Structure formats: C-alpha cells, structure tokens
Amino acid sequence: MTAANGTSVSIQDLSLNFGAISVLQTLNLDVAEGEFIVLLGPSGCGKSTLLNCIAGLLDISEGRIFIKGKNVTWEEPKDRGIGMVFQSYALYPQMTVEKNLSFGLRVAGIPKDDIAKRIARAAEILQIEPLLQRKPAALSGGQRQRVAIGRALVRDVDVFLFDEPLSNLDAKLRAELRVEIKLLHRNLQNTMIYVTHDQIEAMTLADRIAVMKGGVIQQLDAPQTIYNRPVNRFVAGFLGSPAMNFIDGELQAGAGPMFKTDGVAVPLDRYAFDGTDRPTGACVLGIRPEHIAFGEAARSMPFAADGAVEIVEPMGSDTLVWTKLGGHNLSFRVEAERTLHNGDPIRIGFDPARASLFDAATGNRI
Amino acid sequence: MSKSERPNPLFRNLNAKVASIPMILTAMVVFVGGTLWTVLYSFTNSKLLPRLNFVGLDQYYRLWATPRWLISIENLLIYGAISLVFSLVIGFLLAALLDQKIRFEDTFRTIFLYPFALSFIVTGLVWQWLLNPDFGIQHVVRDLGWTSFSFDPLYNSSIVIYGISIAALWQGTGLIMCLMLAGLRGIDEDIWKAARVDGIPMWKTYLFIVIPMMRPVFITTLVIIASGIVKVYDLVVAQTSGGPGIASEVPAKYVYDYMFFAQNLGQGFAASTMMLLSVAIVIVPWAYLEFGRRK
Amino acid sequence: MNMANTTAQTSTAAGARQDIIDPCGPKPRRMISRRNIFLYGTLFVMAAYYLLPLYVMVVTSLKGMPEIRLGNIFSPPLEITFEPWVKAWSTACTGLNCDGLSRGFWNSVRITVPSVLLSIAIASVNGYALANWRFKGADTFFIILIVGAFIPYQVMIYPIVIILREIGLYGSLSGLVIVHSIFGMPILTLLFRNYFSSMPEELFRAARVDGAGFWGIFLRIMLPMSLPIFVVAIILQVTGIWNDFLFGVVYTRPDTYPMTVQLNNIVNSVQGVKEYNVNMAATILTGLVPLIVYFISGKLFVRGIAAGAVKG
Structure with a gap:
C-alpha cells in the first residue's frame, strides 16, 4: 500500500509514549518528493524524537511510517533509505575522514571501486577532498559537519535527516553552512527533514515548516504563511525577532467589528477573519513590530494613535522603539538614522489586515 | 622605607601554608624521605637493626639468587597476566551486557560489585573454604559420582597461583566493570545512532568504534590493575600463607617476612626497592604519556 | 491550517482490506528471543x-x-x-586470647573512627587550600603526594616503624591511626581538591570581598556545600581502613590487632581442630561492616570507588 503519489515520507497516526508520558500524539505528516521540511519548536517539543522515529532509532507506540511508498515501520534504520546528520557530528574519532565515509559501505559489502566513486563524488560536492586522510580531531567544527553530511551523502539515499546539525557551531559558521545546505538541497533535489530550534534556519531553508509544541504539530505551512498568518498565539510568539506585540482586549461584533482596549478602538473591516462566524469577547491582537508605521506613514494607515517614546533600543540595522498603546507595551521598528529621545511625542499606525487576532481562552486564530 | 611595608612573601597565604603542613610532611618525610631511606639502606648489610654499613649490590645479588624470590617474581608475573587479561575481558563484557538497557540493571551491578567491598582476607578465606579438597567443590563433584575429579588448586604447588587468581578476579572484576560501564556511558549517544543508520552490526561497533574511543578508560584501568597486582599480599596470606611450601610466595610477602621475621632488613629493603622499580616501569611511561602530552 | 485536519486523507480505507501484514505500531519483540x-x-x-x-x-x-x-x-x-556465630564472636581463640572476634571488632572500631575523622579533616582542608589558596610550591608537594600513592607500601613500611618508635607510638592504636591518615591523604586530597575546584570561583571571590578569611570561607561556605563529597570520602575510608590487613599486622600488637588480622589468625591457626562453621561465621562478621556500608550507600559507593580506585 502506498501513500499519495509523489510523497517521499508519510507519517500516519504516529504516537510515542515512554511509559505514561506521551511524547508524540497521533501525528500525521506527508513530505513531498524533494521537499525541504523543517521541524521547528522549543526544546522538549518532540521534534528530535519525531526525527528519530522516522530514522527508526526509536520504536514507536502506534501508527505507521512510509518512506518512498514502502511501509518501513518495522525496518532497521539501515534499510529505510535514509541518511542522518547529528548535532554532535558523531564522527568515528579513530578513523580518518575517508574511513568514516566508507565504513558503513564496506560493512554493507559494496564493491571497492563503487565505494571509491561515491566518496570521490561526496568529497567533491562538499569540498572536503584535502581532508580525506585526516582524523576528525584535526578538523574544525564546520569541516566536521561537512564530513557528517558526507557520510549521509555516500549512502546514496533519497531522504536526508538533519538533527540540529548547526547548533554546535558559532554564529558565523552557522550562517555559512546554512547557505551550503540550501545549495546542497538545490543541487541534489533530495527530500530533507531538518530539525532545529533556530527560527532563522527554519525560515531560510524550509519549503514548509512544521511548528511543534507538546508532541503536536501546531502548524505546517510555507514560511511566509506561518510568519504572516500564525494559527495560534504560540506559533505567533515563537517566530519573529523581535517578538510580535500582543495586546489584550475585547472583540465587538456587528456591522463594523472592532477591537477595543482601554480607550483604543481598532476597526477590523479590513481584517481577514478565519471563519465566517464572528465570535465576540476577550481576545488578543497581535501585531509584528515591522508592521507598525511611524510618523507621516502612520497617517495613511487605517488605524493610528498618538503616544510617547518610552525606550529606544538601537540594534544597528534598525532601531526598536517602545511606546504604550492603551496601557499595553508596544514595540516597533524605525530606520537606524532616526534619532528619537525618551518622551518624544510620536504617532503610530498599522493596517489591521496585517494583524492577527487570537481567542484569549484557546489562543487560536480568529 | 616604603619597601618594608610590602608583606613578607613567606607570610602571604599563611593560613593555607599552615593547613598544608600535614601534606608537606607526608610528601617530603614519608614518601620522599622514606623511599630514599629504604633505597639507601638496601645497599647495606643491615640485619636486625638498620646500619649504614655499605656492601654495594650484595643484597641484590643475594636476592636474585634466592629461589623464594624467583618463585615470587614468577608468581607475580602469572598472577599479573591473569588479572590483567581476565579482569579487562570479563569487566568489559559485563559492562557491555549491563549497557544493553536490561531490566534489573541495578541489581546485577550490585551483585557484581559487592565482593569489592570485602577485604582480601575475607575473600581469601571464603575461597580457601570453597576450594578445600575435602569439603569444597572437588568433594561435591566427587559425591555426584565423578570420583576421579580433581580440583584442588590451593594444595597443588604447580597451579596454586591460579587458585589465588580465581579469588582475586572474583573480588576485583566488579570494579573494572564499573569503570568500563562509566566509560561506555560516556560515549556520545549519537555515535551509536550513526552506527545504526550506517548498518554496522553491534559487535563491529564495539570493536572498531567504541573500544578505540575508550582508550583513556582502558589506560586508567590498566594502571589501576597493575598497581594492585604489585601490592598483592593479604590474599596470599589468607588463602595459602605462601604454601604449599613456597609455591605461592609473592614479592610483598617476601619483603614483610624478611623485615619482620627473618630479621634480615637489608634483604627486605632490596626486595622492596625492586618492587618500587617494577612500579616505576609501569607508572613512568603512563605519566609521561598522560601529562607530557598535555604540555 | 492545523496539521491534524489537513492530512487526514490517509489510507485508512486501504488499510482495512489489507491482505499482507501491514506493520503498524511498535515492532513486535518476543521476550524469548x-x-x-x-x-x-x-x-x-x-x-x-x-x-x-x-x-x-x-x-x-x-x-x-x-x-x-x-x-x-x-x-x-x-x-x-547460631552457636558458631556466638563462638566466633565471644570465645574463639587466637594464641592465648580466647575472647573471640569481639576484641578485634572493637579494636577496628577504635582504629577506624578516629582514622576516618582525622584523615578527612586533614585532606578536606588540604584540598581546599590547594583549590582556592594556591601558594608557590603547593602544586609540587601535591604532585609528590599523588605520585607517592603509587609507591608500594613495602618501601615505606620500615621508615615509618622507626618514626613511630621515635615518638613512642609503635604498636599502639594511635600509631595505626596516624599511618592510615598518611596513606589516605593522596586520594582524599585529590578528591577534595577536584571537588572544590569544580565549585564556582565567583562564590569564593564574593566571600573574600565580603571579608571572610581562610577558615571563615571553609567553614561557612565550602563545608555546607560539600556534603556529598564528604559522604563519598567516608565510604571510601571506612571500607578501606576496616579492610586493611598489612598496616594492622605491621603496626599493632596482638592485643591491639584489628579485626582482619585477628580473623586470619583464628582461621589459619594451626592448633586444634578446624571448626569451619565458626571460621565462616567469623569471616561474615568481619565482612559485615563494609557490606552494610556498601548496600546502604548504593550509587555513592560506586562514585567513591571510582575515585578511590587509584588506591588499588
């Protein structure tokens, strides 16, 4: 039995329990051929656990896993057609890079010249030819991670699994290798499933991001959709830096729905509600700092209000300014050239179409 | 004179220096002083009392011409080889078995380690009883009908040292298992996962990846076992008192007997200096590798 | 857009009419594989x-x-x-004494308790001084101490006999207590030095800024924070000293023999009829103290021996 056509990895009703603790709950996920999926979430959300289940390194409690249309639920990791890259690189320290790449192949009984060909190809793609005779201890962090990717590459598999591969690297190297992984995906067109807690990695690499929390996928969408239309308050708050502003208030229905909080009323005519029915009552308005206009630009916005500068945080490329809106703290971005001082009167505004509304009780998008 | 206001460096950290007096005394007087004293007096012909009457290497020539010393050395080598090989192999195998996410791991570990809490005297006496040919294992097997069965290592001078080794292994392998288990647990979990994804069978993962990674643990363990081997004394005293005859004598016992019974201090000093030398042969290369590399 | 809703179009229908085994859920594992x-x-x-x-x-x-x-x-x-036990404890003979192992037991208690206290007191202060108040030359002495731990005891036995004889403690329990404190020092000092070194340096600096001195910091800051390492040290020393035979036999007289020495004399005495049941009862009695320490302390014992293994 196969899953939908063009599906590379399909996870069906997967659950994992450790004793009484439920780590993953009836999880479903279809990954298309050649797709780059990022599993994103805070630590303990189950993202690495899910990856280990896909790899076959953890026994699942319920459900099925298909890879390339084949039910691999009970298969050993080596028979699943996957390659995996680990956070700690997990290179065999006593072996040279070449031995690291070839060890699994030799054990599998692959002919020598074939192994040599595969290693040469991987080394060329990853530009590690000069390192082949070195031991891992003599490599830098970035080089080690390249070798670790190479070990997955020589296996000639369709699906690559990455378990926080860049977390042990410093910021600069991380940015470099991020680009390399993206290039690698473009050249190889393999399916890749990538676990990270770093939202920038997720945003830049993914075709689709699965945001996870508490063993459940909260939202699975293209990065821009997740960023602009988060399905709940958790997703909204987890992505974006500086973080989204949240303002508690009331939603008033009627011909012209309004969001009200302490003497501020935001008209919601332009807001795209999720369903057709318009709930009323306590809710939370979320607006990203970069979606707030300031000064002259604010006048043309459907909603505008006056305030005063409270704190200025220059960040180099731009500046984050804090003010108050209806008694709630609100931050927004201005160009770095603007000089503002504490107490300066300002005018801010935003387009409610770019905001997000969440039910105060459930946290779900309205 | 502004110079006089600077405190005398001798009195800086005075409290710490006072607190270190026991350590300094132990290190300098007992360890350095005592060792040098013994080495020095090993070149004398001291009998009942230490006397500085130098006779060059005479004590050493006599030592190496004494059959009892030669047997002691031979026994130490056999005992050492058996201890080293078997405690490493058994200790590692037990650790590897315990590392398979088994049930009752704590119970098994407690069972394998408890002999280590017992003294060599207790260990030796228990095994003396078990190996007693009239009542112990030999007697039980003969009662089962196999009347020609013979297993009396403690009463057979050609194999007595192996009998002592059985007790030593019973007492000591638990410790080696614990050290090995700690080493195994120190291996990055991802290495095991990577090996599984690569499809490497478990025994090959142990042999080609994990054991090479545990080199430092093996070296530490080796040093511990080796320094324990040289000191073996109580076990022999309890099990055989060196018998039958002098078949299970060991160097440490030779030293003690010559110093306190035979009233031949010079021989005792020479023999203990030889023991020091043998330890140095083990320790110095290790210390050189361990600390020399760090610099 | 919630994931749980979007991918519900899985093959539940196909799964229902399966004709070959369709692996699902945990891989079946037989208990008797x-x-x-x-x-x-x-x-x-x-x-x-x-x-x-x-x-x-x-x-x-x-x-x-x-x-x-x-x-x-x-x-x-x-x-x-239970007669063998009674006999082993109260009437078994060693040489001329026929008051059983109880004499050795109490000797061992009188040796072990002060030895443990003294050796730990010295070594903890020592380790603290080495970790936090380093002075010139301290490390040299420390290295000599550690290297000394590998020297066979036989090399140092006789010089110590002379020292003890000079200060009039040869053959007494106090003399043996001093010997145990000396030979416990390398490993205990190492243990405490490593433990105190692993404590945050800021803590020590903050206390110094607050005006606390050498003893003030040790007693009021370091000691309350180092209970676990003291327990490890106690386990290590109690079992080590209780089980000692060599020092007991060298530095004490028959009436001050510790339990292990007396046990060996009872069991291996050549006179009289061998009473194996009494011998085994005596052997258990001697092993009981370290065994109880072992079973009570559990994981801490493992930590202790891992640290003390160097002692051999």
Missing part, C-alpha cells in the same frame, strides 16, 4: 558465580560440624544453629 536468552543467561550465570561464595559462607556458618563433615557445602542446613 535468542538475544535475550544469551543476554540474561550470561548475566544469571555470572550473578550465580558472584553470589555463590556469599551463599556458601552463610550456609556453612549455620551448620553444626557433624553436618559439615558429612554433607555438601552447597546444601542448606538441615538444622540451623
């Missing part, structure tokens, strides 16, 4: 080997001598008697 038989079989055989001597010891000590002569060392006692 070849791997488990090998694994647990080996473990049980080894466990039996390790437990056998303890079992034989206990069984033998509960039998009467006639039963031992006729029976088999592995068979449980037909008639349980």
